[in-house]
Amino acid sequence: MNEALLRSLTPSVLGILVRRGADFTAAEDAVQDALLEAVRVWPADPPRDAKGWLVTVAWRRFLDSTRSDAARRRREDRADEEPAPGSAPAVDDTLQLYFLCAHPSLTPSSAVALTLRAVGGLTTRQIARAYLVPEATMAQRISRAKRTVSGVRFDRPGDVATVLRVLYLVFNEGYSGDVDLAAEAIRLTRQLAAAIDHPEVKGLLALMLLHHARRAARTSPDGTLVPLAEQDRGRWDTEAIAEGVAILQAALARDRLGEFQAQAAVAALHADAPTPEETDWVQIVEWYDELVRLTGSPVVRLNRAVAVGEADGPRAGLAALAALDASLPRHAAVAAHLHERDGDLATAARLYAEAAHKAPTLAERDHLTLQAARLHSRRPR
CATH class of the missing domain: 1.10.150 (DNA polymerase; domain 1)
Known part of the structure; x- marks a missing residue:
């Protein structure tokens, strides 16, 4: 079969x-x-x-x-x-289905579930396992979503940006259960790219490929997170990187820059560096400047502070960070990293412990806890 x-x-x-x-x-x-x-x-x-x-x-x-x-x-x-x-x-109505399943009347979680069911062809059980929720809960979510869009006319163009955000949400769920949602998101985005000639669709596909290329190196055999700077770059998927870069270059040549293209450009610069020390942080800061202009996102500004800290030194990074709300997700972790690079181990250890307490996943919590413990062991008695 x-x-x-x-x-x-x-x-x-x-x-x-x-x-x-x-x-x-x-x-x-x-x-x-x-x-x-x-x-x-x-x-x-x-x-x-x-x-x-x-x-x-x-x-x-x-x-x-x-x-x-x-x-x-x-x-x-x-x-x-x-x-x-x-x-x-x-006649192929696939593109219309993408738009229908990402209808603005749906919540993001419902749009994701309906897309996986109607466009992806997954069963309710598979989707429930992937999201680690009971099958009955997922069935109710999908039923509500279907009822919501049942009266929507099937003859109007939809919002490409909304479809891309739904696919990006699917990709970021990664892998759990018996469905690899990252791979499924790439498959669906390829399908969308074949149906519509849009540079941001290509940008999202490139971004997914470039991130997915590093997947094998992101965790150690015992499941702990491996930061980008410590990853074994020999385990990166060079074919996926080459494909992602080629797709990105073709999209950028259209001169219609969007946020997914800019994010993919950052990922491509990381992928292009043979070693962490050879990363072109100055150019990454420039791409983050473009992302700030395109989105105004506080999360983008947070990531930019990290890049500034690498390009211009940790104090420059801390100055960029000072302008941001300390309640942002990962703010404490970024501050800890920059303070450690600046030599303030006591502050860094405290912030790593604070970040661990706020971590959204067990793997992140364990990683940040280990960073705090590592710095505590290095502090003079």
């Missing part, structure tokens, strides 16, 4: 049903039923045209579920349009 093929066909099959008049919620349920039937039937009897087979079965399931007195005549009139097995319309 080719699970990858099934998942790649899911959005186009769903789009065909919706275009033919099916309500989104009912259509999505019918497509899921068809996918389950494919898993049961295809190993022994694979179809000549997988997409046509799925459309046929999904449409029949949809009709079966909607035959009632008044609706029956309307729905069965459409049954004459049912394609013969082995054929399907050439």
Whole structure:
């Protein structure tokens, strides 16, 4: 059974049903039923045209579920349009599905879940395991999302920026359960890049590839975090880096800079450095200046302070940090790093301990706790 093929066909099959008049919620349920039937039937009897087979079965399931007195005549009139097995319309509605699943009326978590289900073709169980929540909880989240978008017309262009943010949220979840969400986000972004010619889509794909290339080096065998400066660069995926850089260069050549392109440029400069000491921090600061101009984000300013500390010295970094709100996530960790580089080990140790207390994940907490303990052991008695 080719699970990858099934998942790649899911959005186009769903789009065909919706275009033919099916309500989104009912259509999505019918497509899921068809996918389950494919898993049961295809190993022994694979179809000549997988997409046509799925459309046929999904449409029949949809009709079966909607035959009632008044609706029956309307729905069965459409049954004459049912394609013969082995054929399907050439129109691809995948792009519209991306926009629909990232509808502004949805919360970010609901948009992510619906995208993974309707566009990614994942089951509710797979999504629940990936997000470490009960399957019933995820089923309710997806059901609410489907109800929300059921009345949305399927004929208007959507907001590309919203779609990209949803995909970026998926990527940042990384890996848990039996679904690698980082790899899934890359697959979906590739699919989006093939459907729409937009430099920020390319920028996001490049950013994902460049970050994902360092994945194998980010943790030690016991699961502890390895900071970028300490990673074994021989474990970085050079093919992914080369692809990401090539995609980024093509996007930047369009001269329509956006935040994902700028973020990818920072990642590319890190990837290009053979050693931490050879990192071009001056150019990274320049890209962060562009990001500040594009977004005004306090988190971007925080990352810029780190880069300034590397390019111009820790005191310059601390001066940049002083202008920021101390309640920002990671503020204490950045301050600890800069104070350590400036030689103030006592302040750095205290801030590492404070940052550990606020860390959002166990791995980050353990890493920051170890940094605090390391500095405590170096302080004179």
